[in-house]
Amino acid sequence: MGNKVIATALPEVKLIEPEVFCDEFGFCFESFSEDEFIGDVSQAFHFVQDRHSSAVHGVLRGLHYQVQRPQGRLMRVVVGEVFAVGVDVRLNSPNFGKWCGAHLSAANHRQIWVPPGFAHGFVVLSNVAECLWKTTEYWFPELERCILWRDPDIGIEWPIDFEPILGAKDAAGRRLYEAENIA
Numbered sequence: 368m369g370n371k372v373i374a375t376a377l378p379e380v381k382l383i384e385p386e387v388f389c390d391e392f393g394f395c396f397e398s399f400s401e402d403e404f405i406g407d408v409s410q411a412f413h414f415v416q417d418r419h420s421s422a423v424h425g426v427l428r429g430l431h432y433q434v435q436r437p438q439g440r441l442m443r444v445v446v447g448e449v450f451a452v453g454v455d456v457r458l459n460s461p462n463f464g465k466w467c468g469a470h471l472s473a474a475n476h477r478q479i480w481v482p483p484g485f486a487h488g489f490v491v492l493s494n495v496a497e498c499l500w501k502t503t504e505y506w507f508p509e510l511e512r513c514i515l516w517r518d519p520d521i522g523i524e525w526p527i528d529f530e531p532i533l534g535a536k537d538a539a540g541r542r543l544y545e546a547e548n549i550a
Contacts, residue, residue, distance in 0.1 A: 375467040380453040380485065382469050383441075383478040412439055412482075414501040421446075421497045427531035429488020430454055430514040430521075430540065434547050437483030439503035447496030448472035450526050451489040453481035454514065456548045460484070464543050466523050471498075484549050486514050490531055512547055515540035 373382035388395045422428065430452070432438070442451060452468040471477050472493075481487045483503060513536055516523070520543050525531075 375453075375469070377453060377455055377462055377465060377467045377485075379455075379482045380467050381480040383480060385476050385478075412503045414441070414503055416502045416505055418500050418502065418506075419497065421495065422491045423532075424491050424494050425527075425529055425532045427488065427490040427516055427525075427533055428537060430486035430516060431488065432456055432484075432486040432512055432514075432549070433504065433507060433510045434512055434549060435510050436504050436507055437549055438506070439483045440481045440487050440500045441478055442471065442481070442487070442489075442498055442500035443476070443478040444471045444473055445497050445499055446473050447491065447493030448474075449489040449491050449493075449496050449498065451479050451481075452487070452523055453479065454486040454488075454521055454523075454543075455484065456486050456514070456543070456546070457484040458548045463548075464521055466521055468523065468525075470526075486512075488516060490525055490527055492526070511536075513537060513540040514543055514546050518542050520544060 369386045371384040373384060375382060449471050450468055451471050452466050454466045455462040457463060469479055471479060516537060
């Protein structure tokens with residue numbers, strides 16, 4: 368089984384599209400292969416945690432990242448559809464503050480790799496969405512930071528025509544240039 372790696376506007380952020388085998392009974396695909404991931408997508412990373420979340424239409428999570436112990440994320444959707452984004456928050460990067468995004472769904476089986484040093488967020492476009500992701504670092508709530516989802520300095524073009532539903536952490540996000548970034 369093989370995965371197609373698709374470049375994004377940010378060289379480190381990758382879309383991964385699996386080869387899906389279907390028949391009249393269903394489908395099968397390889398969602399992760401360490402050899403392929405390290406060889407085709409990224410440098411060597413060790414995943415330490417799998418997470419599973421569910422949210423209803425209109426919920427927007429992010430833009431989240433961790434300082435001191437940055438977290439890489441490999442995300443896919445197993446129910447519904449989301450628009451997921453990555454934002455470079457590395458101060459020394461020539462792409463600091465730039466973003467890229469992609470539609471991920473249970474139907475397209477795509478994954479997005481958002482490496483350490485990037486903020487990550489998504490908005491739910493279907494009635495409900497369930498997301499799975501692998502992380503390269505454990506979650507440390509005291510190290511988590513949030514950038515405002517509609518920061519004009521970043522200018523993310525969210526594919527929505529509604530005001531998203533935000534949790535308290537996401538509503539309190541800071542502007543990019545006010546936030547604690549990764550050196």
